[in-house]
Amino acid sequence: MTRRTATINGLKEISMWILSLVILVPIAMLLLNSVKNVTESAAMSLKLPTSFHFDNFITVFKDGKIFSSFGNSLLISSVTSVITIITSSMAAFVMTRNRTRLYRYVYILFLIGLIVPMNYITTMKVLQMLHMINTFTGIILLYSATFIPFTVFLFYGFVGGIPKELDESAVIDGCGGSGLFFRVIFPLMKPVSVTALIINFLNCWNDFVLPLYFLNSSSKWGMIMTMYNYFSQYISSWNLVSAAMLINLVPILTVYVLGQKYIISGMTAGAVKG
């Protein structure tokens, strides 16, 4: 019986590794083509390059606006994540502690934000009225507004698990409302904050729909948009496009591998709580 289970597990393992090629081969294709010359990369194949052209990366670094767009991505993603986390955790805290009907409705309103789509065209109108179209402020606040529902949901489930007795003892020690939150509660929410940080950061970094609608000036674009622009410019040089894509992917995959545990715990939060 145990021998049979071992055989089955071995077979499972082999078949899953074969299946994983479906995911790995496209990535490998990208890696291979990023070091080919132009003619070889014209056909995005899995053939090994005849000679390695690491200079493709140098070309991309020199001529695409990689560095400034990296800075833009970093600015937009990190400020968005920080705003989202602070505002959402504060809101979630108050909503879990005050269980009145009004707060319940507000929470449901946030949840609706998880489901319904954003109305891009009227959003443009609102941004114009606020004079925030085509600005960093505008795009950052817009991202925050779209990520707040998910982040509130994430924190809501977590704060509920922090005992109320803790609040009372903090008050006895002389904490007021904001002291209680920022000095006692917020530090306790570190795991969920890290999760929210990574997920919001990645979503923001990967997104190109909002810049497509709301950021016209290329000097404000993040890496993804710059890469897309690069693609349309060098449509026939897939070696350079592949290199540009890899430069994009490396930070994302690094964050993914390091923060995997947090990403998955955040994404499964909904499933576990039903």
Add this chain to the structure above:
Amino acid sequence: MYASKLYSWKFIVPAFLLFFVLFLVPNLMGFYYSLTNWNAMSDQVKFIGLDNFIEVFTDKSNFRFIYNTLMFAIVTSILKAVIGLGLALMLNEGVKSKNYLRTIFFMPVVISNLIVGLIFQQIYNPDTGILNGFLEAIGLGAFSQSWIGDPKLAIWSSMGVEIWKASGFNMVIFLAGLQMVPKDMYEAADMDGANYWNKLIKVTIPFLIPSITINMMLNVISGLKVFDVIFALTNGGPGRASEVINLTIFNQFGLGTYGYGTALGVILFLFLAVISIGLVKIFTRPEVSGR
């Protein structure tokens, strides 16, 4: 008094204000502007009643993108959940390298849709793409296709990309769900002489109902909202063959026909509202929810 001071309503203001001004207000405005002829050409916004909606549903060339959006949502939702469940069952226990495999299968979820779409443009290339190359290599060359060049096939090929990208997401939700199945249930089933399929149908699946609900809901929502994958892969082409509603909205935005585009946004809003309420109702019937 004590609680209201300690848990001040002011804490909710920043999050709610942002969400209200930049998300709810535009959505509410959408309901009004969808009833107007708002466009980029003229300054005057005229109330025209339901004309935009009538135009959406009477213009026969629109049926294509409505059909595409619905098919995309239905087919990808089911296949992502089925494949995700299969992966989760295989990688739940027993396999030694399961953590590496899980990492690999989840990886596409974190890659930008734009990059994924552009890579698959190459993979689907009829002459040089590796998909046709692979089919020829294993002797199925007869099945080679012009995956995204054929108007009938393009939307289905886009579904393939979405499934490639997001099945891993369904997998992790199912893996979390599988940890909730009590081990002694399996022991009891073994005692009764149940085989693998009996256990799957009678024990595992009932415990996975909450995970199935959340996966299907998220799949349907993201399926109806799909934009980036198709934008990057086919841009709705060839012609308008693989257009979906969010792509139409984007094109209307470019054309400056804002009122009409907003009406499409409202239709998507209503679709999503009805479908998600329906799904929640179906899956949370007390007798199957397991809670």
